[in-house]
Amino acid sequence: MKLDRLLGILTLLLQNETMTAPELAEKFEVTRRTIGRDVDALCQAGIPIVTRQGGGGGISIAEGFKLDKSVLTADELSSLIAALKGLGSVSERAGIERTLDKLRVNTEAVVSLREPVIIDLASHYKGHLTEKIGLLKQAIGEQRLVMFDYYYEKGETHRRIEPYFVIFQWTAWYVFGYCLDRGDWRLFKLTRLWDLSLCGETYAPRSIPPERRDFGSHLTDDKKLVALFDPSVRYKLIDCYGLNCYTETEGGLLRLEAGYTNSDYMVSWLLGFAGMAKVLEPQEIADGLRRAAERILSV
Numbered sequence: 001m002k003l004d005r006l007l008g009i010l011t012l013l014l015q016n017e018t019m020t021a022p023e024l025a026e027k028f029e030v031t032r033r034t035i036g037r038d039v040d041a042l043c044q045a046g047i048p049i050v051t052r053q054g055g056g057g058g059i060s061i062a063e064g065f066k067l068d069k070s071v072l073t074a075d076e077l078s079s080l081i082a083a084l085k086g087l088g089s090v091s092e093r094a095g096i097e098r099t100l101d102k103l104r105v106n107t108e109a110v111v112s113l114r115e116p117v118i119i120d121l122a123s124h125y126k127g128h129l130t131e132k133i134g135l136l137k138q139a140i141g142e143q144r145l146v147m148f149d150y151y152y153e154k155g156e157t158h159r160r161i162e163p164y165f166v167i168f169q170w171t172a173w174y175v176f177g178y179c180l181d182r183g184d185w186r187l188f189k190l191t192r193l194w195d196l197s198l199c200g201e202t203y204a205p206r207s208i209p210p211e212r213r214d215f216g217s218h219l220t221d222d223k224k225l226v227a228l229f230d231p232s233v234r235y236k237l238i239d240c241y242g243l244n245c246y247t248e249t250e251g252g253l254l255r256l257e258a259g260y261t262n263s264d265y266m267v268s269w270l271l272g273f274a275g276m277a278k279v280l281e282p283q284e285i286a287d288g289l290r291r292a293a294e295r296i297l298s299v
Contacts, residue, residue, distance in 0.1 A: 002038070003165060005030070009038055010047060018058035082204050086119025090173070121168055129173060132190050135198065136175050139163050145180070145199035149194045153264065161186065162203040169215060176215065180205055185212045221259030225266060225285060229254040230276040240269075 004106055010106050012019055020066050021032045039059060048062035122129060139146045140163050149161045161177035168174075173190040185208065189266070211217060229237060229246070230253065237246055246254040260266045260283070267288040270277050279286040 002041075006038055006042060006245070009035070010042060013049070013059065013061045016060075018052075018056075018060045020058040026057070066279075086121050089120045089122040091132055123175075128194075129190060132193065132196055133166055135196055136163050136166050141199055141201050144203060145201045145203055146175075146177075146196060147199055148188075148193045148196040150188055157181075159188070160199065161188070162206065164205075164208065167215060173239065174215075178203075185209075187215055221261055223260050223263070223266075223282065224257065225260055225282070226255070226257050226280040227270070227298070228278045228280065229256060229273065233273055233276045236273070248267070263288060 008028060009024060012016060012024070021035045024035045025032045039049055039051070043086055050060050050062055052058060052060075074222045115267075128201060136146065143162075145160055146163055147158065150157050150159055158181075160180045161175070162180070163175050163177040164178040166173065167176055167187070174187050175190060175193070176185070176187050178184070179186040228249070234246075238253060241256070245258065249255055263284060266285055269294055270279065270285070270289055
C-alpha cells in the first residue's frame with residue numbers, strides 16, 4: 001500500500017541522517033524507480049527531502065525539520081512493542097518490522113525497544129502455524145469459506161466453516177467460525193487442523209450470539225476432583241491451580257479439591273503424576289485411571 005510505504009520511508013529518514021535509494025528499495029521490496037516516485041510524492045506533501053549524488057550521497061530530510069512526537073508515553077510504547085513482537089512470532093516478519101520502524105520516530109521509544117518482556121506465541125509447528133494464521137486472516141478479510149481435516153478424540157473429520165476470528169487462548173491458537181457441517185458455531189484448535197484451504201465460495205457474515213462470544217463458556221468446571229498428592233509434585237499443582245490450591249494433611253500429603261469439565265482430560269492429567277496421586281473422588285476418575293493402568297500393563 002503506497003500510503004503505508006510513504007509513512008515507512010518518512011520514518012526511516014527521520015531515524016537516519018541519510019539512506020540510499022537501493023537501501024529503501026530493498027527495505028520495502030520495490031524498485032528504485034518506485035522509491036524515486038515516493039520521494040517526489042513526499043516533497044509534494046511539503047516534506048523537505050534532499051537528495052545528493054555521488055559517494056556519501058543519498059536521500060535525507062533537510063536539517064532542522066521535525067515532526068510532533070507520538071502521543072503515546074514510553075510505557076505505552078513499551079507495551080505496544082512487546083505485543084507486536086509477540087505477534088511477530090507467528091506472523092510474516094516484514095509487516096511487523098515496518099510497524100516497529102514507525103514507532104522508533106519517538107526517541108523515547110528507542111529505550112522501549114529493549115523491552116524485557118519476551119512473548120513467543122509460536123509452537124513446535126511454527127511454520128505450519130504461521131501459514132494457517134495467514135490463510136485464515138485472508139479468508140476472514142475476503143469472507144471466504146475454508147475447509148480442512150480435523151483430528152479429535154472421536155477420530156478424523158472434514159469440515160467447511162465460515163471463519164470469523166483467529167484466537168489465542170488457553171496457551172493455544174484456535175479459529176472460531178460457523179460450521180456448515182454441524183449448523184452451529186465451533187472453535188477449532190489449529191494444531192489439530194490440517195490440509196487447510198480456501199474455498200471459492202464467499203459468505204454473508206452472520207450475527208454472532210453474545211453467549212457464543214464467551215469462548216470459555218463450555219468450561220463449566222461443574223465436576224469436582226478430590227485427590228491426595230505426594231509433596232514432591234507440589235510444583236505441578238501450583239503450576240496448574242496456584243499457590244494456595246491444596247491443604248496439607250497430617251501425614252504430609254497434599255489434598256487438592258478442584259473443579260473440572262472433561263473426565264478424559266482429567267484422567268490424562270493425573271496419569272502424568274506417575275503414581276504420585278491417589279483419587280478419593282469421584283469414582284469415575286478412579287475407575288478411568290485403573291483402566292488406563294491396565295491397558296498400559298497389557299502392552
